[in-house]
Every structure is written in structure tokens, then in C-alpha cells.
Amino acid sequence: MTRERGPAASTVGRVTHVLVTGGAGFIGTHVTAALLDAGHEVRVLDSAHPAAHRGPLPRDVHGAPLVRGDVRDSSTVAGMLQGIDVVVHQAAMVGLGVDLNDLPDYVGCNDLGTAVLLAGMARQGVHRLVLASSMVVYGEGAYTCPQDGPVRPAAREVSALASRRFEPACPLCGSELTPDLVDEDARLDPRSVYAATKLAQEHLSAAWARQTGGSVAALRYHNVYGPGMPKDTPYSGVAAIFRSSLEAGRAPRVFEDGGQRRDFVHVSDVARANVAALDAEVTGFRPFNVASGRAATVGEMAAELAGAVDGPRPVVTGEFRLGDVRHIVASPARSAAELGFTASTALAAGMAEFAHAALRR
Ligand code: UD1
Numbered sequence: 001m002t003r004e005r006g007p008a009a010s011t012v013g014r015v016t017h018v019l020v021t022g023g024a025g026f027i028g029t030h031v032t033a034a035l036l037d038a039g040h041e042v043r044v045l046d047s048a049h050p051a052a053h054r055g056p057l058p059r060d061v062h063g064a065p066l067v068r069g070d071v072r073d074s075s076t077v078a079g080m081l082q083g084i085d086v087v088v089h090q091a092a093m094v095g096l097g098v099d100l101n102d103l104p105d106y107v108g109c110n111d112l113g114t115a116v117l118l119a120g121m122a123r124q125g126v127h128r129l130v131l132a133s134s135m136v137v138y139g140e141g142a143y144t145c146p147q148d149g150p151v152r153p154a155a156r157e158v159s160a161l162a163s164r165r166f167e168p169a170c171p172l173c174g175s176e177l178t179p180d181l182v183d184e185d186a187r188l189d190p191r192s193v194y195a196a197t198k199l200a201q202e203h204l205s206a207a208w209a210r211q212t213g214g215s216v217a218a219l220r221y222h223n224v225y226g227p228g229m230p231k232d233t234p235y236s237g238v239a240a241i242f243r244s245s246l247e248a249g250r251a252p253r254v255f256e257d258g259g260q261r262r263d264f265v266h267v268s269d270v271a272r273a274n275v276a277a278l279d280a281e282v283t284g285f286r287p288f289n290v291a292s293g294r295a296a297t298v299g300e301m302a303a304e305l306a307g308a309v310d311g312p313r314p315v316v317t318g319e320f321r322l323g324d325v326r327h328i329v330a331s332p333a334r335s336a337a338e339l340g341f342t343a344s345t346a347l348a349a350g351m352a353e354f355a356h357a358a359l360r361r
Contacts (some may be wrong), residue, residue: 017041018278019084021071021117022091023061025052026228026360027132027221027270031088032061034271035278045069045080049109051093051235054361071113077120086128086278087121089114092201094134095235096192096323103193110197111204118208127214130277131205133287134198135182135222135263139189141328143177145170152187153177161320166256168326179261179295181331184220184287192323206285215284217277217339219270222291222330225350226267227357238298239264239351242305242314243359251312258299258316261327263291266345276341291330292343304348308355 018035022028023044035042042064048057060066069076071091081087093102093109114131121129145151153168160166170177190196205216225239232244242252273290296304302314335341 015039015041016278017083017085018088019043019045019080019086020064020088020090021045022089022132023064024048024057024066025090026230027224027267028090029061029228030226030267030271031090031274032064034268034275035088036062036064038275040278043067043080043084045071045076045091047071047091049093051233052230072108072116074116074120077117078124081120081124081126084126086130087117087126088130088274088278089117090132092132092198093194093235095194095233095237096321100193106193106197111200114201114204118204121214122208122212127212129205129208129214129216130274131201131216131218133202133218133220134195135220135289135291135328135330136192136195137188137190137199137202137220138182138186138328139191139195140168140325142180142182142186143168144180145173145175145177147175148172150180151177152189155191156326158322164257164318166260166320166326179327179329181329182289183331184289184334191325202285202287209285215282216286217280217282218285218287219273219277219290220287220330221270222263222265222289222328224267224270225264225354227354228267228360229354230360239301239305239354240359242302243354246306246309246311246355249312252302252306252314253319254299254302254314254316255319255321255324257318258297258302258314260298260324261295261329262298262301263294263329264296264301264347264350265290265292265343266350269343269345273335273339273341276339280339286338288335288339289330289332290335290341291332292345292347293330293332294347295327295329296347301347301351304351305355308352
């Protein structure tokens, strides 16, 4: 699959040579296409991890040469880094996973992989990294109590969830809280294995930046959806799960009471954010929310998707998952101010397209 190239990237005065790790995956494919469109020279490293891929990899990603290899393998990484200016590191295991047997694989792929990559970059004098991070590093979102002001609630108790008390309460007075936008300076509180590995990636790359004088733009993706999203697997996000249900003629099953809020961001916007991060002047380690800036409830998203295909109406089940947080909606202010990035796909338009888009099998 090849693609028309844009003009050579003019912001840096010359073509930038970019290595995209995980560039054959859902988000990586879109990022690679956007980088090529912006005029960059791109090469892709992807391990074809079975959690994300079935069957052989293509020979290229939109015309960018693709090497099958593992980011944990230092000699592969050394070869891929030859002549590279910037690494865009998308390779990771995502999602909640199956069970704790997944733990070594998450830590290996995400943290050992990042460590091998950073060591290789230090050795070969590659000083710029764009890191795919995640909003999961925040844990629960930001909240305000009418009496106590800004507070961070603890993880919700099983007993509260089982009796359908889904809203977290003020840790000081027990009052009902109002959810706020979470900004990049919020306290970090990873609550799953995946979240812990994403935060470790941030910490490792921050240490690397300090020691090498390099720069890291850590893009904290919110809930990404769009064409090419993997079908329903234990590693899929909720949009893909609902989309797969509708395709099979089943109603989306909305957990809790459907009022939990997320920021659903279209994958084409995420790809643009990566291009913006690559072009921006970032000093040291700097995290950025990559989000639409508009909250939607999971119930609203399910209704948009079901409505777009005239499918069965969503069912609100009251089920819950212990690892889930209630609301997490981002402030997009820093990305707008410092990267010049603003998401452009509205939820209704994005879901209408996603309802009919091909999924990755
Ligand atoms: C998701 C991703 C996470 C990613 C983050 C940011 C997963 C499992 N989680 O986190 O990896 O880093 O976005 O992009 O991929 N729900 C239902 N019905 C279902 C499944 C889920 O109602 O069948 C609800 C959940 O209870 C939750 C919400 O949908 O309230 C979002 O779930 P999900 O997309 O799985 O996880 P996030 O925590 O938002």
C-alpha cells in the first residue's frame, strides 16, 4: 500500500527521518500515514504481537518500509536507529488484558522494550522521542467537592459498586463530587498493570531525557477509536466492543449506569497530534493530553453508534469492572497552546463513520 507524499517537512528545514515502533498496529498505521503526508521519511518496526495481529504483516505501511522485529532486541533496534532523527514509540501491549498471567508480557513489551529503545537511542545519539502514553496514568479523573474543593477520590469499593453507587464520594466529607477536566499536572495514580507500565515508560523516558539532554513529548491518549480498531478482544477498548456487538446484531452492553464519562478521540486526530509533537520544540520531558476536550458518557457513545447503524438499542446492565475509573475527561489546553493541536472530529460524525468502518481482525 503506497501513498502520495506531501512536500518535505519544512518546519525543520530538511526531511526528518522517523522510526515508528508499532507502526503496523491500529494507531501506528494512522500515525505513519500522517507522518508521510507531512513529508517525513518513515521506517516502521513492528513485532506482529499476537494480541494485535493475526496473520503475516504487510511489507510496508502506506509505503513506509516495515521490518518485523521486537523492540526488546537491542541489535534490531540498533539497525533500525541508523540515520534516524526522531523515534515515535507506539509499540506496546494495550488494554486491561486477560488476567495476571499477562503481567510479564505487559512489563516486557512496554517497559523492557522502552528501556532497550532508550539505551539504543543514547548510544546512537538520537535525541528526540514522541512517546505514546495514556490517560490511564491519572487513575480517577479530577473532581471538586462543594465543601472541600478539589479532591482525589480513592478507588471505588466493591460494596459501593455492587449496590449501584457508582459515583466516587469526597474522601473528606462523603459529599457527591463534580467531575472536572484533568490536566497534565494532576497526580498520577495508575490502577492497572497496563497503567503501571505506561507510567513506567514515562518515568524511564524522563530519566533518559535528563541524562542525555534529549526531549520527550509524552502523548497521553484518551479513548481512541476509528477505522482499523481491533475487533472485540480482551485488549480492546469499549468503542470496538460495542461496534463488534452491533455487527453481530447484538445490543451494546453498557456497564454501570452508563453515566461514566470519557473523552473519545478519533484516531486521525491522534495521528495529527503525533505530527504536531514531532514538529514542536519540546524541552526535556513534557506530557500532553491528546483528547477531544469534550466529555461524553459511555451511554451516549453507545447510543450514537447504535443509532448510526439502526441497530439494537444499548442495554444498561449495572455490571462493573473493578479496574474501571468513573470519569476521566481531559483538558486539551496544553496541547493546543504548546503543540498547536486541536482535535477536529466531533463525536457524532466520528461514530457515524466508525459504525461502518472496517475493523482489524
Ligand atoms: C481505555 C483503554 C486503555 C487506554 C485508554 C486511553 C482498554 C481496555 N482500555 O481505557 O487501554 O489506554 O482507553 O485510550 O482498552 N464498558 C462498557 N461495556 C463494555 C466494556 C466497557 O460499558 O463492554 C465501559 C467500562 O466499564 C468503562 C468504559 O466503558 O467505564 C471504558 O472502558 P474501556 O474502553 O475498556 O477502558 P478505559 O479505562 O476507558
